[in-house]
């Protein structure tokens with residue numbers, strides 16, 4: 001039997017890539033190299049629960065593909081994990097403390113399309129106003145330069161939600177590109193990156209799963225770009241998600257003493 005015949009037969013039996021059954025199978029078998037097995041198994045199980053719940057709710061194949069591609073489940077799963085984990089003891093984080101919003105890296109962090117659109121929607125109405133860069137040249141444009149509060153707080157991405165520290169002084173040092181112990185990301189960020197990577201592997205050949213640079217999308221929004229222009233401007237190279245996940249996994253394993 002030719003490959004085309006096999007594809008037709010699989011589609012007719014409901015197992016093709018373009019069917020709900022086919023998509024579930026792709027999520028069940030997707031592999032994310034370098035991810036510790038317990039993390040991969042747990043994240044996959046939660047992603048499959050999202051999938052099954054979506055099907056029970058009557059969401060269409062197209063809707064589920066769109067949500068997976070835009071990173072809605074990755075963000076939702078990590079948000080629940082953050083909430084269930086509660087606030088770790090001893091954190092120095094407080095309103096107006098914003099050294100962590102000085103973005104010393106390349107682009108402020110990897111975010112999904114769902115998060116990029118949410119950040120854009122929160123900031124676009126503020127176009128033309130003074131932003132965080134009036135306080136510090138490398139500050140996130142979402143920051144209020146006077147109060148140092150995030151002007152997109154309810155719509156801030158997972159990297160902002162999961163980054164915490166036991167020492168504001170250490171964060172200040174990091175903002176000056178000095179090494180310091182204290183800041184780090186919670187495990188929910190690992191779950192988020194692995195869930196989005198699983199979605200990307202499962203959707204290969206079906207839909208593009210992009211990631212975006214947080215500071216670039218914020219900058220584009222406050223500079224008055226349209227949403228399409230902002231997304232184009234901030235879109236990452238496809239390798240960025242893998243690179244970010246590998247960096248995060250190394251940190252996760254080193255925190256466990258491996």
Ligand code: SF4
Pocket residue numbers: 092093094097098099100101163164165166167168171172183
């Ligand atoms: S991560 Fe650091 S800079 Fe950010 S709120 Fe917490 S202590 Fe302050």
Ligand code: SF4
Pocket residue numbers: 100101140141142143149150151152153156157160
């Ligand atoms: S989005 Fe908000 S919390 Fe995140 S870096 Fe920017 S100002 Fe800080």
